[in-house]
Amino acid sequence: MLSIAEQVNSGRLVCPRTHAPLQWDDGWLTTADAAYRYPLIHGVPVMMPEAQQAAYLAQEQGKMAIEYQQAGRQPLWPRWVTRWAARDYRSEPSRRAFAQTVAQQPDGALCVAVGGGPFHVHPRLTNLNIGLFANVHVVGDAYALPYADDAVDAFHIEAVLEHLEFPETAVAEMFRALRPGGQVLAVTPFMQHFHAYPNHFQNYTLVGQERLLRRAGFEIRSAGVCVGPTYALTSLNYRFVAEYVHLPLLRQLLLALFAGWALLVRPLDAHLNRRANAHILASTTYVHAAKPLP
Ligand SMILES: C[S@@+](CC[C@H](N)C(=O)[O-])C[C@H]1O[C@@H](n2cnc3c(N)ncnc32)[C@H](O)[C@@H]1O
Known part of the structure; x- marks a missing residue:
């Protein structure tokens, strides 16, 4: 990943309010006129008003990061078993x-994962997130990206x-900050349960997500299913029990049953994902798009 110092010194990481370049100033990043300044917390630039960041953390207390990290805890069996079981x-x-979009970019490319973390899914990605937790490299808001x-x-x-309550704003921000010819890969739930990180406003159909990017000016390169129908069905089964079955014995039994069922049938998606329906x-679903060349 392009280091934060390189991002600042090359004028790419900028003030999210004015898009002015930033200078280093005793542990802060400041605009030349000193009108705006942003702190670094353990080397991570916090590129939004402090009040906004504090409000997010107070509201959620890093709930998502805690859930994700618990999922990553070492169980009694080897890690490959967990990885295999979690395959989507x-x-x-x-x-x-x-x-x-990411892996084949040349060295020195700036690739940003908006809402990225706590996993670092590719070493080339700079994770930008509204919350500060593991593997977040820049704290920032999708509605006001700190990029020129x-x-x-x-x-x-x-x-x-x-x-995002206003997904159009975030997509317009990515369009603005992307270089002409630059690529975007959006992957968004269609058949998933409500999950608030920190809130949950909508899911997208394939055509809905495609139109969202097209409306902002992107050219679509490809679009289709990312994670398939069997995964949707089995995770909704599991979630149904976790949410609504409260008798302890029945709950444990059904959860074990559905977990086993999921392991057995999820490989079906390797075939179903190739179908038009x-x-x-x-x-x-995913949409892979590019910002047109002038
Ligand atoms: C369901 S998680 C997905 C995390 C990661 N992209 C992944 O696939 O594992 C959604 C993430 O979006 C972040 N997020 C929500 N609103 C945001 C905003 N306005 N700007 C930046 N990140 C935001 C949340 O903090 C959360 O980490």
Whole structure:
């Protein structure tokens, strides 16, 4: 990943309010006229008003990060078993889109994961998040990205658009900050339960997500299912029990049953994802797009 120092010194990481370049000033990043300044917390620039950041943390107390990190705890069995069990059999076209957007970028490319963390899904990605927790490299708001116009080579935004009350604003911000020819990969839930990180406003159909990006000016390169129908069905089964079955013994029994069922049937998605109607019950869909060249 392009270091924060390189991002600042090259004028790409800028003031989110004025888009003016920043200077280093005794542990702060400041605009040349000193009108705005942003602190670094353990080396992570906090590129938004402190009050906004404090409000987010107070509201959620890092709930999502805690949940994600608990999921990552070492159990009694080897890690590969957990990784295998958690496989989502995402589609080949969506993997190719990720490779083209992020993995195949040249050294020195600036690739930003909006709403990224606590996982660092690729070493090239700079995780930008409204909360400060593990693997967040820049604290910032999707509605006011701290990047200059045409400064970013690629954006990855996965499982985030559903949490934004104004997704159009975030998409317009990515369009502004992306260089012409730069790519964006959006992956968003369609068939998923309500999950508030910190809130949950909508899910997207495939066509809905495609139109969202097209309306902002993006050219669509490919679009389709990312995580398929069997994953959707099994995770909703599991969630139903976790949410509504309270008798302890029955709950444990059903949870174990559905977990086993999920392991058995999820590989079906490797086949279903190739079907034209896979998006009708997909867990998530993806849209791979580019900012047109002038
Ligand atoms: C469901 S999580 C997805 C995390 C990660 N992208 C992944 O796929 O594992 C949604 C993330 O979006 C972040 N988020 C919500 N609103 C945001 C905003 N306005 N700007 C930046 N990040 C935001 C949340 O803090 C949360 O970490």
